[in-house]
Amino acid sequence: MLSTQIIPHPSADPDRRIAVVAGALQTTLxxxxxxxIPAMKxxxxxxxxxxxxxxxxxFVYKVTSGVVRTFRIxxxxxxxxxxxxxxxxxxxxxxxxxxxxSAEAVTDCEIALVRRSQVERAASQNPVxxxxxxxxxxxxxxxxxxxxxxxxxxSAGERVGAFLLEMAAREQGGEAIDLAMSxxxxxxxxxxxxETVSRALSEMERRRMIALPSARHVVLRDRHAFAxxx
Amino acid sequence: MLSTQIIPHPSADPDRRIAVVAGALQTTLxxxxxxxIPAMKxxxxxxxxxxxxxxxxxFVYKVTSGVVRTFRIxxxxxxxxxxxxxxxxxxxxxxxxxxxxSAEAVTDCEIALVRRSQVERAASQNPVxxxxxxxxxxxxxxxxxxxxxxxxxxSAGERVGAFLLEMAAREQGGEAIDLAMSxxxxxxxxxxxxETVSRALSEMERRRMIALPSARHVVLRDRHAFAxxx
DNA sequence: CGTCTCATTGACCGCGCTCAATCGCTGTGG
DNA sequence: CCACAGCGATTGAGCGCGGTCAATGAGACG
Numbered sequence: 001m002l003s004t005q006i007i008p009h010p011s012a013d014p015d016r017r018i019a020v021v022a023g024a025l026q027t028t029l030x031x032x033x034x035x036x037i038p039a040m041k042x043x044x045x046x047x048x049x050x051x052x053x054x055x056x057x058x059f060v061y062k063v064t065s066g067v068v069r070t071f072r073i074x075x076x077x078x079x080x081x082x083x084x085x086x087x088x089x090x091x092x093x094x095x096x097x098x099x100x101x102s103a104e105a106v107t108d109c110e111i112a113l114v115r116r117s118q119v120e121r122a123a124s125q126n127p128v129x130x131x132x133x134x135x136x137x138x139x140x141x142x143x144x145x146x147x148x149x150x151x152x153x154x155s156a157g158e159r160v161g162a163f164l165l166e167m168a169a170r171e172q173g174g175e176a177i178d179l180a181m182s183x184x185x186x187x188x189x190x191x192x193x194x195e196t197v198s199r200a201l202s203e204m205e206r207r208r209m210i211a212l213p214s215a216r217h218v219v220l221r222d223r224h225a226f227a228x229x230x
Numbered sequence: 231m232l233s234t235q236i237i238p239h240p241s242a243d244p245d246r247r248i249a250v251v252a253g254a255l256q257t258t259l260x261x262x263x264x265x266x267i268p269a270m271k272x273x274x275x276x277x278x279x280x281x282x283x284x285x286x287x288x289f290v291y292k293v294t295s296g297v298v299r300t301f302r303i304x305x306x307x308x309x310x311x312x313x314x315x316x317x318x319x320x321x322x323x324x325x326x327x328x329x330x331x332s333a334e335a336v337t338d339c340e341i342a343l344v345r346r347s348q349v350e351r352a353a354s355q356n357p358v359x360x361x362x363x364x365x366x367x368x369x370x371x372x373x374x375x376x377x378x379x380x381x382x383x384x385s386a387g388e389r390v391g392a393f394l395l396e397m398a399a400r401e402q403g404g405e406a407i408d409l410a411m412s413x414x415x416x417x418x419x420x421x422x423x424x425e426t427v428s429r430a431l432s433e434m435e436r437r438r439m440i441a442l443p444s445a446r447h448v449v450l451r452d453r454h455a456f457a458x459x460x
Numbered sequence: 461c462g463t464c465t466c467a468t469t470g471a472c473c474g475c476g477c478t479c480a481a482t483c484g485c486t487g488t489g490g
Numbered sequence: 491c492c493a494c495a496g497c498g499a500t501t502g503a504g505c506g507c508g509g510t511c512a513a514t515g516a517g518a519c520g
Contacts, residue, residue, distance in 0.1 A: 072379055080382040082375045095368025100375060123360060130353060130360035137367035138325025144374035145312045145330060149302055151381035152310040152421030156476065183499060191382030196476055198500055214485090215499055386508065413467060426508055428468055445467055445516085 009042065010055050029062050029112045032132035035122055039112040044105035053102045059113045061092040066109020067180040070101040071188065081189040086170050093137055106181050151191045159190040160200040161226045168220060175220040239272065240285050259292050259342045262362035265352055269342040274335035283332045289343045291322040296339020297410040300331040301418065311419040316400050323367055336411050381421045389420040390430040391456045398450060405450040
C-alpha cells in the first residue's frame, strides 16, 4: 500500500513514517460496527500533536487506547478544549477539507487511522457505512450542543459536577473516576481557570459529595447531589 | 400520500393538520443541491413551537423563509439557544430518535419538511445524498464547536462582536444588519443577560464601532475593530 | 392617550479571575 | 536515606466583569 507513503501523516517525522508504513494494515478501523477498513496504527506520547488546526483533513482517526483532546487556541493564548476522545471514539470527522481544531494526546495513546478518501469510498459503496458516518457526526453535534449548554448557562460548581458525571459515564468504573487529564485540561474544557476547578472540587469534598484520594482520582459519594445540580 | 396523515407533525392541531395535508407536495426539499424530495410546507407564527425536546425526530426541516431557533431549557428556567437557522438552512438533524432541543419560530416563517425515513431512504439509494447529509452534520458540528469557543473563552464584548459578524455574514447585507431576534434571544445565544448585551452594544456605539439607528438595526462602521477582538 | 412590550441605563453585589504563596508528589543526585 | 528541585494542585487575598434588581426610555398598537 504505497499510497500511505505518498501522503504521510502530517506529524510523521522520517523515523515515524517508516514506523507507520511498517505498521500499515496492522489493524482495522471499524465504523460503528458497520465495516472494518484496513488501518494504520500510530503511537503518540503525552502532549504530542496528532494534527494541527488548518492542516488538511486527510485522515480519520480512532482511539485504540489512551485519551485525546481537540482544541483551539485564541490569539492571546487562551485555549478551549472542544472534546475528549476515549478508546473506541472516532475523531477528525469535523467536516471540511481542513481541520477546524488541533488534536493532541492527553496520555500516551494508540491511534488507528485511515485515509479519508478510503472512508468516503466505503461510504459511497455501502449505505450502512454512510449512515453510520452521518450518525457519528450527528452524535458529535449532540455532544457539542451539550457542551454549549454547559458553557452558556451553568455555574462553576455545576460545570465541574457535570464534568465528573460525564467522566464517570465515559469510563464506566462505577463511582470511581480515574481522571486522565490535568486540572488545566479540565479548566480549558469547562471554560474556567484551574483555581476555580480546584476550589470546586475541594468544596465538593468538604460537602462529602466526592472523595479525593489523589488529585487524579475522584470517587462519587453522592450521585444524587450531582443530579440535582443538573 | 396518506402516510402524512398517519404520522402528522407533532405541532399539528386538527386545523393545521388539514392545512398540512392540503399543502403536501406543494414544495420540494433539496439536500445540498443533491436531490429534491417532495416536501410538505408549514407556516409558523412568531414564537410558535416547531418541535419540542424529547419529541420523536420523525422529520427533517428546512427553512424556506424566516428565522428559527433551537434551544434547551434547564430546570430552573435558564435557556440556552443552540443555533439560529435562516432561509436555506436544514435543521432537526441532531441525530438520535428524539430531538435533543426544542425549535421555535423567531419570526413568522415557512418551513419545508419531509419525513426522516424518506431522507434515509434517499440516502441509502444515492451516495451523493448520503455524503451531503454527512457534510451537513459535520458543518453543524463545526458551528457548534465555534459556539463552544465563543462561550468558553470570550468576554461579553467579544461575544457580542462575534455575534454581529456572524449575523452580517448570514444575511449578506454588507455592513447593515437587520436583527431578526430580540435581545433576550441574543443573550440566550451568547450566554449573557439582556442587560450585558445592551451595554455592550451601547459601548460599541459610543466607540463608533457600530451605528444603532434602531434596536433591531445595526450598521458595522469599523469591521477592523471587530476582527481585532477575534 | 394609555398600555404593553422590549430596550436602555444605573447602582450594587457576588462569582470567578488574577496574582501569589504554599503544599505535595515524583524523580534525581549526593 | 535524605536533600532538593520541578511540576502540578491547592489555598488565600483582592478585584473586576458581568449578573441582579430596579427605574426609565422608546416604539407599537388599540
